[in-house]
Amino acid sequence: xxxxxxxxxxxxxxxxxxxxxxxxxxxxxxxxxxxxxxxxxxxxxxxxxxxxxxxxxxxxxxxxxxxxxxxxxxxxxxxxxxxxxxxxxxxxxxxxxxxxxxxxxxxxxxxxxxxxxxxxxxxxxxxxxxxxxxxxxxxxxxxxxxxxxxxxxxxxxxxxxxxxxxxxxxxxxxxxxxxxxxxxxxxxxxxxxxxxxxxxxxxxxxxxxxxxxxxxxxxxxxxxxxxxxxxxxxxxxxxxxxxxxxxxxxxxxxxxxxxxxxxxxxxxxxxxxxxxxxxxxxxxxxxxxxxxxxxxxxxxxxxxxxxxxxxxxxxxxxxxxxxxxxxxxxxxxxxxxxxxxxxxxxxxxxxxxxxxxxxxxxxxxxxxxxxxxxxxxxxxxxxxxxxxxxxxxxxxxxxxxxxxxxxxxxxx
Ligand code: AMP
Numbered sequence: 001x002x003x004x005x006x007x008x009x010x011x012x013x014x015x016x017x018x019x020x021x022x023x024x025x026x027x028x029x030x031x032x033x034x035x036x037x038x039x040x041x042x043x044x045x046x047x048x049x050x051x052x053x054x055x056x057x058x059x060x061x062x063x064x065x066x067x068x069x070x071x072x073x074x075x076x077x078x079x080x081x082x083x084x085x086x087x088x089x090x091x092x093x094x095x096x097x098x099x100x101x102x103x104x105x106x107x108x109x110x111x112x113x114x115x116x117x118x119x120x121x122x123x124x125x126x127x128x129x130x131x132x133x134x135x136x137x138x139x140x141x142x143x144x145x146x147x148x149x150x151x152x153x154x155x156x157x158x159x160x161x162x163x164x165x166x167x168x169x170x171x172x173x174x175x176x177x178x179x180x181x182x183x184x185x186x187x188x189x190x191x192x193x194x195x196x197x198x199x200x201x202x203x204x205x206x207x208x209x210x211x212x213x214x215x216x217x218x219x220x221x222x223x224x225x226x227x228x229x230x231x232x233x234x235x236x237x238x239x240x241x242x243x244x245x246x247x248x249x250x251x252x253x254x255x256x257x258x259x260x261x262x263x264x265x266x267x268x269x270x271x272x273x274x275x276x277x278x279x280x281x282x283x284x285x286x287x288x289x290x291x292x293x294x295x296x297x298x299x300x301x302x303x304x305x306x307x308x309x310x311x312x313x314x315x316x317x318x319x320x321x322x323x324x325x326x327x328x329x330x331x332x333x334x335x336x337x338x339x340x341x342x343x344x345x346x347x348x349x350x351x352x353x354x355x356x357x358x359x360x361x362x363x364x365x366x367x368x369x370x371x372x373x374x375x376x377x378x379x380x381x382x383x384x385x386x387x388x389x390x391x392x393x394x395x396x397x398x399x400x401x402x403x404x405x406x407x408x409x410x411x412x
Contacts, residue, residue, distance in 0.1 A: 001020040002017055003018050004017050004086070004133075006088070007089075007090040008059060010122075010124075011032070011034045011035055013066070015029055027077045028384075034062045037053070038054050040054060040056075042069040045077070063136055084137060085140070086395045091123065091126045091144045093147065093176065095118055096172060098152070101390040102143065102394070103398055112130075113127060118172070130144070141395045145181060147178045148180055150184040150215075151175075151178075151215070154177065154223055161173065161175065161228075173229060174229065175227075178231045182207050182386070190203050193324075193379075194324050201218070202319040202322050202323050203324045203325065204322055205217060206342070208328070208335075209238075209331055209332070210237065210239075212331070213227045216315035216319050224315055234311070236307050238273060242272070273286060283330075301338070305345070309346060313345070325346075325375075326376075350373025351376060352368060352372045364377070364378065364379050
C-alpha cells in the first residue's frame with residue numbers, strides 16, 4: 001500500500017509517499033510560502049531533487065503541484081494517482097474528542113473544526129489540507145492522526161490545572177500534551193527493545209528538538225507529559241520559554257506596554273535558548289558559541305539540561321520508578337553532550353552512561369553501561385512512518401465497508 005502522509009501548516013505543506021510494506025520513503029518534499037508566492041521542493045528517492053518556484057495561492061493548488069511532481073514522467077515516482085492507496089493527515093489538536101486516529105468523514109471534519117479554538121494556527125490549516133486532498137483524490141480513504149491523542153490516557157490529577165473546575169468543564173482548559181505520535185512510536189519501540197511490551201512497564205521518553213517534551217509512559221500509556229494546554233508549556237525550547245510563572249505575562253505586558261497576545265508571541269518566538277543566549281535556537285550554534293566562551297550560550301545549554309532532568313525526575317516520582325529512558329528528535333538523537341549533561345543529573349537513579357556508545361550519532365543504540373540501574377537508549381523518531389502505519393491499520397480495518405466510517409479509531 002502506498003500512503004501519502006501530509007502535514008499542513010498555515011503556509012506550508014510537508015509530505016512523504018511511503019510504501020507501507022517495505023516502509024521505505026518513495027518521495028518526500030515541502031511546499032513553502034503557500035498564499036504568498038510558492039516554492040515546491042520535491043525529493044524523489046534515487047532521483048534528482050526538483051525545486052520549483054510556482055504560484056501557490058492556496059493549499060489545493062499546492063497539493064495539485066505535489067501530485068503532479070509525484071506522477072511526473074521524468075522525476076515522478078508513480079504512474080498515476082491510482083497508485084496512492086490512502087492519505088494520512090497529521091492533525092495537531094484533537095481535544096478530548098479523539099483518543100485515537102480515525103478515518104476521516106464529514107462528522108470527523110466537523111469535530112476537528114470544533115477543536116480549532118484550541119489550536120487556532122494549526123487545526124484550520126490541517127483541515128484545509130484535508131479538503132484539498134479530498135478535492136483531488138475524492139475516492140482515496142483518508143485518516144487523521146492527532147498529536148494530542150496519545151496523551152488522552154493521562155489521569156485527571158495529571159491533566160487538570162489548579163484553576164476553577166468550571167473552566168475545564170466550560171472551555172476545556174486542561175493539559176493536552178503534544179508530540180503524541182513521536183512519544184507513541186518511540187515508547188512502543190523502547191518497550192519492544194527491553195522486552196516489556198506486554199508486562200508492567202515504566203518508561204520515559206525525551207523528545208528533544210526545536211520543540212521539546214518529556215512523557216511518562218506506564219504500561220504503554222501516557223500518564224503525564226510536559227507540554228500542556230499548548231505546546232508552549234514544559235521544557236525550555238529553541239524559541240519557546242516553557243513553563244513560567246503566569247504572572248510574568250501580565251507583568252511584562254505592563255512593563256513593555258504590549259498586549260497579552262504580543263507577550264505570548266514573545267514567549268513563543270523570542271524566548272527559550274535563543275532568548276537566553278542571544279545567539280541562536282539551534283543547539284549546534286549554541287555548542288559552538290559555548291566552546292568559544294560565550295557565557296550566555298553556556299547558561300542556555302545548562303538551563304535546558306537542568307529542566308529536562310527535572311522533568312525526568314518528576315516522572316520517576318509520578319510512576320514510582322522507571323525501567324528505561326529514551327532520547328529522540330534532533331537534539332535527543334544527535335547531541336551526545338546534551339544527553340550526557342541530562343544523565344549526569346540522574347546519577348541518583350543509578351544511571352551510568354557508556355561514553356563510547358553515547359558518541360554514536362543518529363542511530364538506535366543503548367547508551368547506558370551494562371550495570372546501569374536504568375537502561376538509557378537513543379531511538380530515532382519517525383512521525384511520518386508512524387502516521388503511515390496508523391493509516392494502513394485503519395484503512396485495512398475498515399476496508400470491507402463501502403464507506404469507511406469510524407470515529408472511535410483503532411485503540412492503538
Ligand atoms: P528537530 O526539531 O527535531 O529537527 O531538532 C532541531 C534541533 O536538533 C536543533 O537544535 C539542532 O541543533 C539539533 N540537530 C538536528 N540535527 C542535528 C545534527 N545532525 N547534529 C547535531 N544537532 C542536530
